Amino acid sequence: MSIETMQELLIDELKDLYSAEKQIVRVLPKLAKAASTPELQETILNHLEETKGQVARLEQIGELLGKKMTGKTCVGMKGVLEEGSEVLEDTEKGLVRDAALISASQRVEHYEMAGYGSAREFAKILGLGDVASLLDATLAEEKNADKKLSIVSKQVNAAAKRAS
Template identity: 50%
Template sequence: MATNSKPKTTTSAATSAEKKTPAKSDAAKELKDLFEDSLKDIYWAEKALVKALPKMQKNATDETLKQAIGQHLEETKVQVSRLEETFESIGVKAQAKKCDAMQGLLDEADSIIEETEPGTVRDAGIIAASQKVEHYEIATYGTLAAFAKVLGEKEALSNLLETLEEEKNCDQLLTQLADTNLNSKAK
């Protein structure tokens, strides 16, 4: 008879609990706290994007891409205002909290611009970086809308769903630009 030489491992509830990261003193205790904290995060992200989009637009060479970035810049400015309305609707002062995820995505976009020659390859890189930003925003606004729905924050939900739809449309436009034109030229 063969015996299994692997030692059996058991995990007790106490061992699992010991491995959990302790919460900070100001950690969210309720969904409303997490909702507000996440709003502050995306508010910072959108404001940072307002500053970053002009650089992307300046470095793009394809006119259609430049126009799309310019259009999204104007849309993002409206989204910042809409977030301010959302804060007001839930009775919280609009406040930005640094979004590490967006900072990382914008740093990556800068790197792509620096690491590509001007032209179609850079344009393809700008689209790729932009879509990463859009996907982050889509995930964030979808989550925030779900939180607002559970919390019964109807005005916030409406605002968040409107922005979510705009982000999805932007992502779709970027995909269309890449598929119909730019990626083939960059080849």
């Protein structure tokens, strides 16, 4: 499919984000189980619930636009998540793995922030204020998740350094 209009570009971006979020929902429980610190586990599990809400929000946007959000695979997120899964194979359970999990999780958050920021701007320029507001809510959640990971990383990284 050739994208020729901003509307088509917005729909394509939304489908990509929907695929990304669905992939994340499948991976987060595994990451939470692999984390050794309760703070990291809690942060991941809280974001899992938030991510489920983001999937529902994207479905709501699809209803507003009269479009299904299915039909596309976010190859970028697939790669970011595969890279993050390597952490589980390459590190022993413990604080160093937790530090690596945080790094991988923040890559996911930054990828999402880029996508949601762009989609929000596309919606704004198309005069779709309701869609832009929903995307802005998700963008704020992603930024907050990144901030929480940064806070946890300070504790985990310092503890990992002391332990090694």
